[in-house]
Amino acid sequence: MNSIQKNRLKDQLFKIWGIACTLFGLVLLVIFIGDILIDGIGRIDWGFITDLPSRKAEKSGIFTALMGSIWILLLTTAIAFPVGVAAGVYLEEYSKKNRLSAILEINISNLAGVPSIIYGLLGLEVFVRIMGLGASVLAGALTLSLLILPIIIVATREAIKAVPKSIRDASYALGASKWQTIWNQILPASGGGILTGVILALSRAVGETAPLIVVGALAYVPFAPSNPMDEFSVLPIQIFNWISRPQHGFIENAAAAIIILLLITFVMNGIAVYFRNKWQKRLK
Amino acid sequence: MEKLKDKKLVSASTEDDITSKNASRIEAKDVKVWYDDFQAIKGIDMVIKPNTVTAFIGPSGCGKSTFLRLFNRMNDYVEGFRMEGKIKIEGNNIYKKKVNVEELRKEIGMVFQKPNPFPKSIFENVAYGLKIQGIKDKKFINERVEKALRQADLWEEVKDNLKKSALALSGGQQQRLCIARTLAVQPSILLMDEPTSALDPISTAKIEELIHNLKEDYTIIIVTHNMQQASRISDYTAFFYLGELIEFDKTRKVFTNPEKKQTENYITGRFG
Amino acid sequence: MQKIKELVIEKSLLFSALITIAVTFGIISVLAIEAFRFFSEVSIFDFFTDTQWTPLFTDKHYGILPLLSGTLLTSFIAISVALPIGLSISIYLSEYAPKSFRKTVKPLLELLAAVPTVVYGFFALIVVTPFLQQFIPNLSGFNSLSAGIVMGIMIIPFVSSLSEDALHAVPKALKEASYGMGATKLQTAFKVVVPAASSGIIVSIILAISRAIGETMIVAIAxxxxxxxxxxxxxxxxxxTAFIVQVSLGDVQHGSIEYRTIFAAGITLFVFTFLLNTLSYRIRKKYQEKYE
Known part of the structure; x- marks a missing residue:
């Protein structure tokens, strides 16, 4: 075999290896979802969703945890969405290239890499203790809002960057002010991209466990929260709690709850991808 | 292909003089090319003689670059590419299944529109083609690098700085480096895709002079947008328009007395 | 009137942006204050040299080394899985795969990173550990091997997606030059494309390490x-991270030394990830300038 043939052979071998690696990830995802479906699908019925938690596995439901997750989702959206988009708009449209903008940029990039459990420690000290909110839904939502803020800011900036300069020029040329241009032209044109980023960030928030455990969310709450100051649990914490129990019935419960959680996560991801595709088409 | 292969193996393992090599003859027969549904080449026949310089001219999108890139199968990587017809080099169809593309490309060097040196040292750039063939003999590589740089008329300018990054060279020097990089593997055909379009007039003149000198050892095909350049350096000129070969003849004939009205319109600047 | 409105809007947008600085400030001061109180009771020398961590026992030892070694061991296993697989995927997708395949596979792989980590924890404990026990009989029910492997699977898309972006950004002209000289795709990938994209690839690896070090639920469960x-x-x-979760699940009195241990552990974690993130930011900035 001469060197050229050897090189060709290596090339082909690497190609096969590359395909194998790519499939490895995908196949695992499938095995993994398949396994959880087998373990948990039999446990899912209407009662599982509407029942309160119980000491007996077969009587336990996810109602309080699911409601807790929905509360967290709504409050987090209400807090993080306006603040994140506003910060993104400021950085992209107003901020001049100076020291402050450089610091803001480094800072946001760093925040995006801070482990989520550290946000839990921040929330525990600031929201739970200093602000006296206790282990409430509001404290949890504020903590998760800070966690996803960098994601929303970065997504907003990217979406605004993608708006053609010509739209801006046209608006200014007609005598529109800066804010009028942003509100009437730039935000509508970048809306799809911003929405995509926000939904992806929220889907991350729905799956978060560690920071909420640190903030003090409970593994067991007898009732669903009825106002922002109530104590709460969320689906991932319920799952964590069930995984830690030795009885097989709870493992089945955990798998069933995982199916519900994955459904929520994947649907949110799907919606995000849908918006992104629609938006990218329109932008062209 | 067999003949090319044998010659290649010899040239890779011995230090034969590059000037002793024979340039190759190229034939295209009823060549058609599609990109997905778009037909870029609509049936072209052409014979290119060894040791000549042939210029491909024509307006943007006429298919001249696509046609050039058929000769070393660079279109293979373009998604949606499909081709019919035959391209023979020294009588061997290079689109046959058995053909080893990597080997073919060593025989047929290519210089691109924009200088594209690798972000490595000058020496590493020129030695690249030899190293990927698995050649390890340092002395041999050093000699080849020097020879190629001399041929590309760059040696005097860089001989003390071979370790310097190629990106530090000027645009014109970078393009000559790219030519040297191609010459180092001793091809028999040189394809040049608008090699001077990104360069200033002085660098352009240097490259044109180089092309003139290289003609002795190589068959050269050059795509150009510059009519004066085509008339200055080429022996033959092919005029392409909308995927067809309109006219192909001695350069002097094409520029003084073209057969076709379209050719005349183009070279006198009436369109394009 | 219009002018005042514009000014008010600009200032409120600026305020939103400044919140992010407040967050960083908040994180650092919260960690620093509680850690400072912690270190007024525990010597910093013991913290870094004691080989036992038993703050919840009667015989208390406050040596961070066991926690640190647990963190680094699981992260190391995760990176050993994610790095070769993630890099191979990125090279395959950017240099070999047809465009349509790339377009479908990339978002699917990114789904791996979208799965909540508590779910991965379940997978590691319930599926991977029993599977591995068939080959390694003395593997305990809880171990760093399966937690690390599953964490590695989770961070594959961090490596593969970001690296693929970097490989994809390498100018086509460089690849063509290499192909034009008779190089195979493999030679072109490793001799031209990967070196040219090296800073982007390094950034992706650093971010993946930082992610592994901060990962909580997989290790807490498995x-x-x-x-x-x-x-x-x-x-x-x-x-x-698992220690912080363990303490948080119990009923720990605010202001007690047990309460402060999680902040001391937290600041150690924060310093690590902060250094890695800053490093990756620096490299990214430098490399953006190079291409612009």
């Missing part, structure tokens, strides 16, 4: 909760 200074991947260990 690696165990026994602080132990060991490099043995088959026995239970505890990471910094």
């Amino acid at each position: 690696a165990g909760q026994q602080p132990r200074l060991t490099l043995d991947p088959t026995v239970p260990v505890e990471t910094i």
Whole structure:
């Protein structure tokens, strides 16, 4: 075999290896979802969703945890969405290239890499203790809002960057002010991209466990929260709690709850991808 | 292909003089090319003689670059590419299944529109083609690098700085480096895709002079947008328009007395 | 009037942006204050040299090393899985795969990173550990091996997606030059494309490491909760993050030394990830300038 043939052979071998690696990830995802479906699908019925938690596995439901997750989702959206988009708009449209903008940029990039459990420690000290909110839904939502803020800011900036300069020029040329241009032209044109980023960030928030455990969310709450100051649990914490129990019935419960959680996560991801595709088409 | 292969193996393992090599003859027969549904080449026949310089001219999108890139199968990587017809080099169809593309490309060097040196040292750039063939003999590589740089008329300018990054060279020097990089593997055909379009007039003149000198050892095909350049350096000129070969003849004939009205319109600047 | 309105809007947008600085400031001061109180009771020398971490026992030891070794061991296993696979995927997708395949596979792989980590924890404990026990009989029910492997699977898309972006950004002209000289795709990938994209690839690896170090639920569920200074991947260990979870689940009195341990552990974790993130930011900035 001469060197050229050897090189060709290596090339082909690497190609096969590359395909194998790519499939490895995908196949695992499938095995993994398949396994959880087998373990948990039999446990899912209407009662599982509407029942309160119980000491007996077969009587336990996810109602309080699911409601807790929905509360967290709504409050987090209400807090993080306006603040994140506003910060993104400021950085992209107003901020001049100076020291402050450089610091803001480094800072946001760093925040995006801070482990989520550290946000839990921040929330525990600031929201739970200093602000006296206790282990409430509001404290949890504020903590998760800070966690996803960098994601929303970065997504907003990217979406605004993608708006053609010509739209801006046209608006200014007609005598529109800066804010009028942003509100009437730039935000509508970048809306799809911003929405995509926000939904992806929220889907991350729905799956978060560690920071909420640190903030003090409970593994067991007898009732669903009825106002922002109530104590709460969320689906991932319920799952964590069930995984830690030795009885097989709870493992089945955990798998069933995982199916519900994955459904929520994947649907949110799907919606995000849908918006992104629609938006990218329109932008062209 | 067999003949090319044998010659290649010899040239890779011995230090034969590059000037002793024979340039190759190229034939295209009823060549058609599609990109997905778009037909870029609509049936072209052409014979290119060894040791000549042939210029491909024509307006943007006429298919001249696509046609050039058929000769070393660079279109293979373009998604949606499909081709019919035959391209023979020294009588061997290079689109046959058995053909080893990597080997073919060593025989047929290519210089691109924009200088594209690798972000490595000058020496590493020129030695690249030899190293990927698995050649390890340092002395041999050093000699080849020097020879190629001399041929590309760059040696005097860089001989003390071979370790310097190629990106530090000027645009014109970078393009000559790219030519040297191609010459180092001793091809028999040189394809040049608008090699001077990104360069200033002085660098352009240097490259044109180089092309003139290289003609002795190589068959050269050059795509150009510059009519004066085509008339200055080429022996033959092919005029392409909308995927067809309109006219192909001695350069002097094409520029003084073209057969076709379209050719005349183009070279006198009436369109394009 | 219009002018005032514009000014008010600009200032409120600026305020939103400044919140991010307040967050960083908040994180650093919260960690620093509680850690400072912690270190007024525990010597910093013991913290870094004691080989036992038993703050919840009667015989209290406050040596961070066992937690640190648990964190680094699981992260190391994760990176050993994610790096070769993620890089191979990125090279395959950017240099070999047809465009349509790339377009479908990339978002699917990114789905791996979208799965909540508690779900991965379940997978590691319930599926991977029993599977591995068939080959490694003395593997404990809780161990860093399966937690690390599953964490590695989770961070594959961090490596593969970001690296693929970097490889894809390498100018086509460079690849063509290499192909034009008779190089195979493999030679072109490793001799031209990967070196040209190296800073982007390094950034992706650093971010993946940082992500692994900060990962919590997988290790809290599957690696165990026994602080132990060991490099043995088959026995239970505890990471910094898992310890914080363990303490948070219990009923710990605010202001007690136990309460402060989680902040001391937290600041150690924060310093690590902060250094890695800053490093990756620096490299990214430098490399953006190079291409612009």
